[in-house]
Amino acid sequence: MSTKKFLLEEKEIPTAWYNIVADMKNKPLPPLNPGTKQPLKPEEFYPLFAKELVDQEANQTDPWITIPDEVRELYKQWRPTPLVRAYGFEKALDTPAHIYFKNESVSPVGSHKLNSALAQAYYCKKEGLTNLTTETGAGQWGAAMAYAAKAFGLELAVYMVKISYEQKPYRRSIMQTFGAQVVASPSMSTKSGRKILTDNPNYMGSLGTAISEAIELALQTENCKYVLGSVLNHVMLHQTVIGLESEKQMEKAGEFPDVVVACFGGGSNFAGISFPFLRHNLTQGKEIRFVAAEPASCPKLTRGEFQYDFGDEAGYTPYIPMYTLGHTFAPPHIHAGGLRYHGAGSIVSQLKKDNLMEAVDIEQLDAFKAGVLFAQTESIIPAPESSHAIAAVVKEAEKAKLEGKQKTILFNLSGHGLIDMAAYDSYFAGELSNYSLSKADLAKSLDPLEKII
Numbered sequence: 001m002s003t004k005k006f007l008l009e010e011k012e013i014p015t016a017w018y019n020i021v022a023d024m025k026n027k028p029l030p031p032l033n034p035g036t037k038q039p040l041k042p043e044e045f046y047p048l049f050a051k052e053l054v055d056q057e058a059n060q061t062d063p064w065i066t067i068p069d070e071v072r073e074l075y076k077q078w079r080p081t082p083l084v085r086a087y088g089f090e091k092a093l094d095t096p097a098h099i100y101f102k103n104e105s106v107s108p109v110g111s112h113k114l115n116s117a118l119a120q121a122y123y124c125k126k127e128g129l130t131n132l133t134t135e136t137g138a139g140q141w142g143a144a145m146a147y148a149a150k151a152f153g154l155e156l157a158v159y160m161v162k163i164s165y166e167q168k169p170y171r172r173s174i175m176q177t178f179g180a181q182v183v184a185s186p187s188m189s190t191k192s193g194r195k196i197l198t199d200n201p202n203y204m205g206s207l208g209t210a211i212s213e214a215i216e217l218a219l220q221t222e223n224c225k226y227v228l229g230s231v232l233n234h235v236m237l238h239q240t241v242i243g244l245e246s247e248k249q250m251e252k253a254g255e256f257p258d259v260v261v262a263c264f265g266g267g268s269n270f271a272g273i274s275f276p277f278l279r280h281n282l283t284q285g286k287e288i289r290f291v292a293a294e295p296a297s298c299p300k301l302t303r304g305e306f307q308y309d310f311g312d313e314a315g316y317t318p319y320i321p322m323y324t325l326g327h328t329f330a331p332p333h334i335h336a337g338g339l340r341y342h343g344a345g346s347i348v349s350q351l352k353k354d355n356l357m358e359a360v361d362i363e364q365l366d367a368f369k370a371g372v373l374f375a376q377t378e379s380i381i382p383a384p385e386s387s388h389a390i391a392a393v394v395k396e397a398e399k400a401k402l403e404g405k406q407k408t409i410l411f412n413l414s415g416h417g418l419i420d421m422a423a424y425d426s427y428f429a430g431e432l433s434n435y436s437l438s439k440a441d442l443a444k445s446l447d448p449l450e451k452i453i
């Protein structure tokens with residue numbers, strides 16, 4: 001058996017994150033004030049986010065941002081993560097492709113989210129804050145943020161999308177174990193939550209709604225700011241440790257990826273594994289392909305519009321340039337809660353617009369089928385989100401087989417599914433279905449968008 005795992009030493013954890021914006025020819029468009037349509041200055045975000053995070057968000061010049069020692073020290077609890085050659089999976093697919101995955105599921109909370117959570121908690125603590133608010137969909141971000149807040153002695157309130165609060169009680173327990181306060185969203189504790197519940201008492205929530213509630217609480221609480229687990233530039237930045245480690249590990253494996261694949265919610269794990277490799281395309285003329293795997297039920301990249309939109313349902317955030325389905329889009333209740341977001345971050349949106357990356361949409365049943373095959377051949381039960389990436393890898397591997405061509409595929413295993421077994425149960429019981437969204441379904445939330453671009 002050839003080598004399967006490519007490991008790095010602790011001292012090889014990256015010392016800086018990679019800021020791709022510095023190398024992009026077309027920079028992402030600026031966020032706008034929704035009233036005046038004027039670009040917002042970084043200072044205008046200081047009331048909501050920690051100052052250093054805002055400065056990272058706006059940084060278009062420095063390709064490398066030093067990782068603070070305190071954060072790097074905490075990364076050592078599980079980083080560097082393994083890069084694995086998926087021999088078993090390759091064999092089951094009978095493909096000439098070489099398939100590698102970066103295993104981010106080994107973090108203490110089971111997903112990549114901790115890479116940014118620890119960095120954000122660090123900068124908030126450094127600024128002298130005592131309290132944080134955030135939202136969570138399937139619960140992975142909330143769990144990561146709860147862990148990070150505890151590590152830095154901060155209090156955290158989490159608004160958790162109600163459908164997940166009920167379907168995934170164990171993620172709630174994990175957050176509570178780390179000392180966070182968890183509220184099902186929409187809730188009666190905020191103005192935006194009360195309005196939504198008054199209009200639609202049975203609404204099971206969305207990330208957009210939970211964001212509105214978390215922002216509202218942060219703005220009303222002393223010494224408190226808001227943190228977000230995806231979409232924003234600084235989150236993409238922190239996640240680049242994934243790809244930076246992978247670069248070194250692929251080198252150890254003696255290969256280089258032809259295609260890099262990741263699932264796509266707001267874009268952070270995709271950015272994390274892709275951007276350090278995309279750097280080779282931007283600065284050295286390489287032609288690596290990058291494929292974002294999104295759910296067919298929430299297809300912002302493949303069927304959305306590139307337009308300014310709100311990041312949340314109630315419209316509290318600035319206008320953000322993004323591929324969007326419209327901020328009022330209510331995605332079907334698929335079991336990959338982490339992918340149920342209406343928009344894509346502004347960096348990835350610009351990259352998509354400039355054809356520097358691709359996107360595919362994946363049906364829910366194909367994701368579970370691929371996830372089960374992966375579990376049986378590689379001994380890790382993937383998160384339903386990650387299974388979307390795995391299904392996209394299956395497509396790439398089948399293409400390689402048809403063409404009779406060897407190619408090297410690298411994908412990010414963003415998390416494990418051990419706390420998502422209820423979703424697997426529903427799949428085995430035949431209770432899950434695919435969702436096809438008609439043009440009319442999409443038009444409901446897309447048509448009302450102000451056309452600014």
Ligand SMILES: *Cc1c(COP(=O)(O)O)cnc(C)c1O
Pocket residue numbers: 111112113140141229230231263264265266267268269270338339383385386414415416
């Ligand atoms: C949150 C999450 C995602 C989706 O979020 P991105 O910001 O697009 O990465 C994917 N996989 C897992 C395991 C997650 O927790």
